[in-house]
Amino acid sequence: xxxxxxxxxxxxxxxxxxxxxxxxxxxxxxxxxxxxxxxxxxxxxxxxxxxxxxxxxxxxxxxxxxxxxxxxxxxxxxxxxxxxxxxxxxxxxxxxxxxxxxxxxxxxxxxxxxxxxxxxxxxxxxxxxxxxxxxxxxxxxxxxxxxxxxxxxxxxxxxxxxxxxxxxxxxxxxxxxxxxxxxxxxxxxxxxxxxxxxxxxxxxxxxxxxxxxxxxxxxxxxxxxxxxxxxxxxxxxxxxxxxxxxxxxxxxxxxxxxxxxxx
Amino acid sequence: xxxxxxxxxxxxxxxxxxxxxxxxxxxxxxxxxxxxxxxxxxxxxxxxxxxxxxxxxxxxxxxxxxxxxxxxxxxxxxxxxxxxxxxxxxxxxxxxxxxxxxxxxxxxxxxxxxxxxxxxxxxxxxxxxxxxxxxxxxxxxxxxxxxxxxxxxxxxxxxxxxxxxxxxxxxxxxxxxxxxxxxxxxxxxxxxxxxxxxxxxxxxxxxxxxxxxxxxxxxxxxxxxxxxxxxxxxxxxxxxxxxxxxxx
Numbered sequence: 001x002x003x004x005x006x007x008x009x010x011x012x013x014x015x016x017x018x019x020x021x022x023x024x025x026x027x028x029x030x031x032x033x034x035x036x037x038x039x040x041x042x043x044x045x046x047x048x049x050x051x052x053x054x055x056x057x058x059x060x061x062x063x064x065x066x067x068x069x070x071x072x073x074x075x076x077x078x079x080x081x082x083x084x085x086x087x088x089x090x091x092x093x094x095x096x097x098x099x100x101x102x103x104x105x106x107x108x109x110x111x112x113x114x115x116x117x118x119x120x121x122x123x124x125x126x127x128x129x130x131x132x133x134x135x136x137x138x139x140x141x142x143x144x145x146x147x148x149x150x151x152x153x154x155x156x157x158x159x160x161x162x163x164x165x166x167x168x169x170x171x172x173x174x175x176x177x178x179x180x181x182x183x184x185x186x187x188x189x190x191x192x193x194x195x196x197x198x199x200x201x202x203x204x205x206x207x208x209x210x211x212x213x214x215x216x217x218x219x220x221x222x223x224x225x226x227x228x229x230x231x232x233x234x235x236x237x238x239x240x241x242x243x244x245x246x247x248x249x250x251x252x253x254x255x256x257x258x259x260x261x262x263x
Numbered sequence: 264x265x266x267x268x269x270x271x272x273x274x275x276x277x278x279x280x281x282x283x284x285x286x287x288x289x290x291x292x293x294x295x296x297x298x299x300x301x302x303x304x305x306x307x308x309x310x311x312x313x314x315x316x317x318x319x320x321x322x323x324x325x326x327x328x329x330x331x332x333x334x335x336x337x338x339x340x341x342x343x344x345x346x347x348x349x350x351x352x353x354x355x356x357x358x359x360x361x362x363x364x365x366x367x368x369x370x371x372x373x374x375x376x377x378x379x380x381x382x383x384x385x386x387x388x389x390x391x392x393x394x395x396x397x398x399x400x401x402x403x404x405x406x407x408x409x410x411x412x413x414x415x416x417x418x419x420x421x422x423x424x425x426x427x428x429x430x431x432x433x434x435x436x437x438x439x440x441x442x443x444x445x446x447x448x449x450x451x452x453x454x455x456x457x458x459x460x461x462x463x464x465x466x467x468x469x470x471x472x473x474x475x476x477x478x479x480x481x482x483x484x485x486x487x488x489x490x491x492x493x494x495x496x497x498x499x500x501x502x503x504x505x506x507x508x509x510x511x
Contacts, residue, residue, distance in 0.1 A: 157350050160317065160343045161364035161415065171363075175354040255353045256397025 088147025308477020
């Protein structure tokens with residue numbers, strides 16, 4: 001009951017802060033200090049959003065972007081999760097991959113876009129590759145930290161009860177590192193979502209929310225640009241709150257490995 | 264033949280500061296279904312010795328035999344309970360924690376649930392079978408840990424100061440409960456503690472250890488009728504005797 005009340009309160013607070021920001025923007029747009037073509041009012045942006053969704057164009061762009069993010073992130077998880085666990089368990093693997101990760105991680109994913117265009121051409125492959133690059137390191141490093149943070153007493157208890165290497169891995173190390181893995185997923189999604197829009201601006205042709213924004217600039221369609229930004233923001237927000245929030249509540253929060261809020 | 268034989272066991276560590284002797288030439292026997300407490304001040308090697316019996320550490324000299332067979336590593340003939348409440352797996356309910364050892368043994372699900380529930384009943388926690396550890400108090404978590412160590416039916420129960428982090432009232436309850444569990448299961452118990460009253464309450468025999476280096480100083484049988492009364496004059500006499508051996 002208390003958890004439910006806490007959740008509705010946090011949603012209410014989120015709504016208040018978003019509405020306040022929207023009202024501030026709208027009053028700025030209506031002040032007459034800026035040309036309406038550059039700073040359109042919220043109803044204008046809303047109309048562009050609804051039109052784009054109704055005629056299917058914005059929805060199709062959104063699906064393209066989501067497809068690239070989910071595929072790129074899926075690949076990043078498929079590589080980052082097992083590799084992070086191996087790095088946490090084996091000194092030799094850690095010694096080999098950690099310097100590599102440390103050297104590659106600080107390179108902004110967008111800096112790779114021109115290189116990837118040369119290698120993979122314009123389109124999906126480059127965008128997905130950029131997403132993969134952006135999402136890989138948060139996944140890898142959080143998993144690695146998570147494995148090292150597994151309480152040694154769980155390993156001792158597991159071994160004492162007859163767990164072999166395989167059981168220890170699946171039934172102790174994986175759940176034991178889950179708070180960090182979920183943080184890794186969250187950060188990976190965030191990085192992926194940021195990277196995909198940039199990659200689409202530079203490398204995607206014809207489809208994707210990033211491309212819509214880039215293309216709308218040519219036609220001075222500020223309302224469409226802002227409508228796309230709203231979609232990008234909403235989807236990011238929905239993933240953070242619904243997908244990762246639910247995942248966390250169903251696992252590490254339920255297990256008491258992380259706590260619901262400050263008290 | 265004794266159930267557990269500790270034969271001239273020594274363990275030295277190599278640390279950056281030089282060689283440290285943890286245990287030096289410890290020898291004693293433990294009979295089948297006997298409750299033995301290892302008592303001594305911190306640093307006397309009692310926990311180290313327990314870890315050697317558990318098979319977590321290998322002695323540098325001497326050996327431990329259980330049922331006549333030398334201990335070469337951990338084994339499912341021994342269950343172990345640690346002091347730290349965090350020993351339970353937070354992602355598993357009480358029941359699934361208790362069932363872990365049976366799961367490792369490949370016992371089918373319905374049977375292991377049945378056994379795990381019986382073990383929880385033994386420690387009076389069957390009502391909390393589906394609770395996660397973080398919803399249980401420290402004393403309850405330690406009871407789950409005892410049930411978990413007994414669930415796969417080891418013949419030896421090793422306990423490393425399991426109640427040391429509990430408040431005094433809860434500790435009294437837990438000692439009573441452990442005495443009941445021991446009477447019901449007849450396991451051979453090796454129990455490490457620095458609490459003299461606890462040792463007199465629980466043990467058939469107390470092995471007293473002294474530090475620098477960790478050696479067995481003497482052994483004191485406790486021949487008091489059970490259940491024991493900690494306010495009984497003989498109980499207090501035994502406490503005094505142990506304290507005298509410990510040199511305090």
